[in-house]
Amino acid sequence: MTDVEPLAVTPALEAHALSLVREGSRVLDDVSFTVAPGEIYALLGGNGAGKSTTLLTFLGFLSPSGGSVQVNGREVGADVAAARGAIAYLPEAATLYGHLDAYENLAYFLDLAGRRVDRAALEAALDQVALPPEARGRRMQTYSKGMRQKTAIALALLRDTPILLLDEPTSGLDPVAIDEFHAMVKALAAAGRTVLMVTHDVYGACQVADRVGLLRGGRLVGSFEAGPQGRIDTETVHAAFAARGAS
Amino acid sequence: MSALLRETRFLLRDRGAVLWIALALLLSAAATGFGIVEVRDQRATIAMLLEEDARERKSALAGQEDWGGAAYAAFHLTYAPPSDLAFAALGQRDTAPWLHRVRILALEGQIHEADTRNADFGLIGRFDFAFMAATLAPLLLILLLHDLRSAERVAGRHDLLVATAGAARQVWLPRALVRFIGLSLGVMVPFWIGAGFEGTAPGKVVTGSALVIGALLIWWLLVELVARGKASPPVQLTGLVGLWIALALLVPATARALIEAHTPVPDGAEILMLQREAVNDAWDKPKAATMQPFLARYPEWQAWGAVDKPFAWKWYFAFQEVGDMQAEPLAKSWREGGLARDKAAGIAAFLSPASLVERGFERLAGTDSRATIAYEDRVRLFHAKLRAFHYPLLFREPPYDPLAFAKLPRYRPEP
Numbered sequence: 001m002t003d004v005e006p007l008a009v010t011p012a013l014e015a016h017a018l019s020l021v022r023e024g025s026r027v028l029d030d031v032s033f034t035v036a037p038g039e040i041y042a043l044l045g046g047n048g049a050g051k052s053t054t055l056l057t058f059l060g061f062l063s064p065s066g067g068s069v070q071v072n073g074r075e076v077g078a079d080v081a082a083a084r085g086a087i088a089y090l091p092e093a094a095t096l097y098g099h100l101d102a103y104e105n106l107a108y109f110l111d112l113a114g115r116r117v118d119r120a121a122l123e124a125a126l127d128q129v130a131l132p133p134e135a136r137g138r139r140m141q142t143y144s145k146g147m148r149q150k151t152a153i154a155l156a157l158l159r160d161t162p163i164l165l166l167d168e169p170t171s172g173l174d175p176v177a178i179d180e181f182h183a184m185v186k187a188l189a190a191a192g193r194t195v196l197m198v199t200h201d202v203y204g205a206c207q208v209a210d211r212v213g214l215l216r217g218g219r220l221v222g223s224f225e226a227g228p229q230g231r232i233d234t235e236t237v238h239a240a241f242a243a244r245g246a247s
Numbered sequence: 248m249s250a251l252l253r254e255t256r257f258l259l260r261d262r263g264a265v266l267w268i269a270l271a272l273l274l275s276a277a278a279t280g281f282g283i284v285e286v287r288d289q290r291a292t293i294a295m296l297l298e299e300d301a302r303e304r305k306s307a308l309a310g311q312e313d314w315g316g317a318a319y320a321a322f323h324l325t326y327a328p329p330s331d332l333a334f335a336a337l338g339q340r341d342t343a344p345w346l347h348r349v350r351i352l353a354l355e356g357q358i359h360e361a362d363t364r365n366a367d368f369g370l371i372g373r374f375d376f377a378f379m380a381a382t383l384a385p386l387l388l389i390l391l392l393h394d395l396r397s398a399e400r401v402a403g404r405h406d407l408l409v410a411t412a413g414a415a416r417q418v419w420l421p422r423a424l425v426r427f428i429g430l431s432l433g434v435m436v437p438f439w440i441g442a443g444f445e446g447t448a449p450g451k452v453v454t455g456s457a458l459v460i461g462a463l464l465i466w467w468l469l470v471e472l473v474a475r476g477k478a479s480p481p482v483q484l485t486g487l488v489g490l491w492i493a494l495a496l497l498v499p500a501t502a503r504a505l506i507e508a509h510t511p512v513p514d515g516a517e518i519l520m521l522q523r524e525a526v527n528d529a530w531d532k533p534k535a536a537t538m539q540p541f542l543a544r545y546p547e548w549q550a551w552g553a554v555d556k557p558f559a560w561k562w563y564f565a566f567q568e569v570g571d572m573q574a575e576p577l578a579k580s581w582r583e584g585g586l587a588r589d590k591a592a593g594i595a596a597f598l599s600p601a602s603l604v605e606r607g608f609e610r611l612a613g614t615d616s617r618a619t620i621a622y623e624d625r626v627r628l629f630h631a632k633l634r635a636f637h638y639p640l641l642f643r644e645p646p647y648d649p650l651a652f653a654k655l656p657r658y659r660p661e662p
Contacts, residue, residue, distance in 0.1 A: 059410045081413040089410040095403045111253045112412045
């Protein structure tokens with residue numbers, strides 16, 4: 001199944017007939033979808049469905065066995081550095097450096113990305129993700145999983161890239177923090193950022209995404225868009241997810 | 248530059264890495280310090296013996312009444328002073344004698360009976376800078392660099408780091424380079440300070456530094472080749488330590504065993520025994536058995552070669568020299584065997600960066616086998632001058648005049 005729609009503008013992200021074979025096993029099979037600038041697209045699927053693998057192809061860590069992946073209209077393989085430069089990536093269970101505090105971690109990774117930000121900008125980003133001020137100067141090895149995830153999200157925000165790739169971004173966050181995160185993602189999209197998130201959280205995906213793609217066994221088996229009320233129907237997606245199995 | 252500053256700050260927060268670099272600094276400082284203490288001790292010993300040597304010879308000569316007695320009683324100090332780089336590579340100065348007190352008796356025995364001042368310590372080798380830089384520094388480099396990638400993979404940061412940087416080399420190259428520079432400085436700074444104290448020639452310091460850094464670059468390349476694999480940090484560390492054991496320990500030891508088996512060299516004790524037996528046997532042999540071979544070598548003393556008394560100094564010193572002549576083939580074999588082994592070891596060293604650095608330092612410092620052999624040749628040359636001084640007095644037997652000893656040859660070490 002494909003999810004390619006005619007777009008007036010160049011898609012921020014595009015997978016076209018994407019296939020990937022790893023160690024003799026086909027982990028992605030003819031996957032096609034586009035994500036328009038400013039759109040939030042959620043790839044939903046169970047464990048081993050190929051969600052994270054899809055993200056890694058956009059980052060150039062995995063090369064397609066067939067088809068193509070493009071970032072801002074350019075083949076990723078043709079200029080991996082350019083693709084990565086346009087993307088802030090938040091991996092699943094992002095583990096920043098335990099021996100550094102939040103400020104030092106953010107400064108290190110931002111410097112790695114070629115960005116210099118002042119302390120006020122760091123504070124603003126950490127405020128945005130609601131990391132308690134008293135924790136910010138402590139080594140991250142003392143943080144809870146949720147606090148580490150918030151710091152990683154702050155890093156993704158501070159990267160100030162047009163595209164965000166989020167791998168299970170709400171994993172480890174409490175319900176309040178998840179709601180705050182969804183609101184933040186929507187605000188970023190409203191400001192023009194493109195978001196591709198992969199998750200197995202049906203409810204969360206339907207809450208935040210403009211469109212949801214359902215991956216199963218490496219194939220895109222369903223696509224869902226917001227209805228007239230502006231929301232994707234959770235029941236419908238959940239039924240499709242459950243009916244077709246976790247992967 | 249920004250990347251190096253970033254990684255320097257990062258390194259300074261990494262206690263493990265800082266610990267390894269601090270250990271390198273400590274070991275290097277200790278090795279350099281031990282070396283300086285040792286060469287200064289050797290210089291002090293030489294200075295003290297030089298004073299003693301002149302005083303004792305004067306005292307020994309004062310009681311003599313004939314040329315033979317004076318030649319017999321006088322000792323002469325020969326020595327090889329440590330070079331300005333010897334503090335960094337004591338080399339053969341641990342196991343081969345660097346000073347002798349010789350008389351104009353048979354020489355080869357005097358050369359080979361001398362021993363190091365601390366032979367037991369010499370057996371295990373001294374902890375000097377060359378050993379530290381050649382053998383221990385690569386191990387520390389392995390500990391610093393082996394898990395740069397794999398530890399990040401285990402921690403789940405690898406893809407985030409690379410994706411954030413844009414390219415893998417922008418993460419790993421500056422990180423590894425900063426650690427390499429940190430370790431190199433830890434190793435080299437004590438050496439540079441030591442060289443300043445010792446007044447080492449700048450050319451030697453530059454060459455020595457280039458040797459160490461060049462060898463560490465080779466080790467970095469080896470670590471890089473292994474670290475690019477996807478194995479876990481313990482597996483990579485095991486592989487690299489295995490490689491270190493092979494290149495720094497097994498290859499030199501195996502090469503040494505093979506070279507020694509392939510190029511037999513007579514033992515110094517064999518030379519000593521042969522020469523002593525030859526000298527001792529001469530007492531019981533007819534005097535002609537001594538004088539014929541002696542006069543064949545020195546036909547200029549033919550006219551004075553007759554020995555018509557039961558004891559004559561010229562006969563006594565002649566059979567000393569004939570003793571040397573009999574030991575000559577063994578001594579030559581010892582010398583040439585040593586040079587052949589050294590040459591073979593030089594070729595084998597290309598299989599081991601550690602051996603290459605140690606040999607390079609010993610060559611620069613003048614503490615290698617060649618330097619030892621050159622020193623022994625210098626002793627032989629000096630001894631020949633002593634004989635050339637005494638033989639006319641012993642054979643022609645002019646009236647005894649102690650003032651003649653003002654012209655006794657003096658040993659001059661290699662400049």
